[in-house]
Amino acid sequence: LDFRTPLAVSLPLMGSWRAAMRQSKECRARDGRGASLCGDGLSWSTLRYPLMWIGVTAASLGVAWCAMRPQPCKHVAGCGALLDETSGVLNNYAFCGLATVFLHELASLVMNYRTARPLKDLIDDVMETFKPSVLLCTTFAVLLIENLVLMGGPSASLIHSASALQGEGHLRPVYTIIYMEWLINVPLLIILAGHCALGRSMAQISAVLLVTNVYIVIAWASYFIPGYESRWVAVLVSFLMYGWASKEMARWALEFRRSAPAGAHSRGLRPFVTLALIIVFGIYGALFLCSMLGKLTTAEEKASYTLLNIGVKLSISMGFAGIRSAQYHELLVEMIVNTHLPFQRQVADVADQARCGSMRTILEEPLLD
Numbered sequence: 001l002d003f004r005t006p007l008a009v010s011l012p013l014m015g016s017w018r019a020a021m022r023q024s025k026e027c028r029a030r031d032g033r034g035a036s037l038c039g040d041g042l043s044w045s046t047l048r049y050p051l052m053w054i055g056v057t058a059a060s061l062g063v064a065w066c067a068m069r070p071q072p073c074k075h076v077a078g079c080g081a082l083l084d085e086t087s088g089v090l091n092n093y094a095f096c097g098l099a100t101v102f103l104h105e106l107a108s109l110v111m112n113y114r115t116a117r118p119l120k121d122l123i124d125d126v127m128e129t130f131k132p133s134v135l136l137c138t139t140f141a142v143l144l145i146e147n148l149v150l151m152g153g154p155s156a157s158l159i160h161s162a163s164a165l166q167g168e169g170h171l172r173p174v175y176t177i178i179y180m181e182w183l184i185n186v187p188l189l190i191i192l193a194g195h196c197a198l199g200r201s202m203a204q205i206s207a208v209l210l211v212t213n214v215y216i217v218i219a220w221a222s223y224f225i226p227g228y229e230s231r232w233v234a235v236l237v238s239f240l241m242y243g244w245a246s247k248e249m250a251r252w253a254l255e256f257r258r259s260a261p262a263g264a265h266s267r268g269l270r271p272f273v274t275l276a277l278i279i280v281f282g283i284y285g286a287l288f289l290c291s292m293l294g295k296l297t298t299a300e301e302k303a304s305y306t307l308l309n310i311g312v313k314l315s316i317s318m319g320f321a322g323i324r325s326a327q328y329h330e331l332l333v334e335m336i337v338n339t340h341l342p343f344q345r346q347v348a349d350v351a352d353q354a355r356c357g358s359m360r361t362i363l364e365e366p367l368l369d
Contacts, residue, residue, distance in 0.1 A: 049202040057183055057213045064217050068224035070160035073173045079161040083173050086299045090306055091150040098147065098310065102140040105317065109133040129327070132196045132320050139185045139313050146181040147306070162223040172291070172298055178305050179220040183213055185313070186281075192316060193274040194249065197266075197323060198256045205252075208245045215241035219288055235292065242285060246278045265326035273319045280312050 073079040113130055149158060158177040187209045194205040215238040222238070225231040253271035260267045287304050290296045296304070 049206050052206065053187060053209050053213065056210050057217070060214050060217045061183070064221040068221050070174070070176070070224050073159045073161045076161035076171075078171055079173055082171070082298050083159060086173075086302055088151045090303055091147040094306055094310055095144060095147040095151060098140055098144050101314065101317070102137065102144060105133065105137050105140060109137060129324070132192055132324070135188050135192055135196070136313075136317050136320065139188050139316075142181055142184050143309060143313060146177055146309070149177050150175070150302070150306070160224075172294070172301075174220070174223045175302060175305065176220065178309075179216060181309070182216050185309075186212055186216065189277060189312070189316060190249070192320065193277050194252050197270040197273050197320070198252050200252055208248050211241050211245045215239075215245075222292070235289075239285060242281065246281070249274050249278055266323045269319060269322055269326075273316065273323075276315070276319075277312075280308070283308065 073083050109130060112133070116130075158175075158180070160174045160176050162172050162174045190205060190209055190212065194200045194208070195202060218234050218238040218241075222231050222234040225234055253274045257267070257271050260270075284305075287296065287301065287308075291301050
């Protein structure tokens, strides 16, 4: 069972991954240059990919959960004491700050949507530009729920004991709620970076999303694999999958940079968002390794993940604020350049001349004697 567990966790991925790869190759010749944010319309062709991601993620997590059968930390001797040593003060502050950011993003989305609604018949795909804001609001909402749970109360049932590490002398809690947040928010971040910023189709990013969620599940499950060799095989598999996904994301950024015109707006910022995500995911991996090796205390691990989760979402939000600003500026320039105002000489009638006569007399008088 130990050696078959990583394979069992990965099995639900294979069929959907092959289909996504075939579709990705078919769509590769139709790469956009990111002229609009999330320009695909809402249809079954786009909805089937999120449904596929949800199905594969749920299947992978279900297989891992049934195979590992994690025990709540409060039911394991020694783990509950470690959990009591951690403080929820940081999560309290994080919740208050995130609530402010979420309300600001939500209010901005609602007001901009109401302003742009009359223009939907005049400007093509103007309503599609609000998809990044919707995704950002969703990531902040999920992050709010995570910090609310970590503040106390129901968090005990979503924190498990890393029983596999007990024999090695560094028993520790596993914050399952954080991994669940990653299973939702990491795909949304990849959609923002790959689909919305770089203009990749949903089919092209499907394989990366599937692989990413599966290696997150494998990384979580590795805390509960009893065999030392089996556990580190699972860790190796998860890092290999991260390497493949990072290579694909880097290829998106490079292809966008080569294909985008020299004068395209946010030509440097858009690929930078994707490359920055690759680096951040690598930092997450380094923290995960330190946790597995017992180099981080429970409090340090929790604080590191909390601060990094917040920092990533805020950085993505600021990046898309710059992209949206540049896009609106480009739209205004195009409207001004493409507006033709015919020149027409007009001759004032007698009434106009009579009304303007007094003003002409005033203007013709010298200012100084």
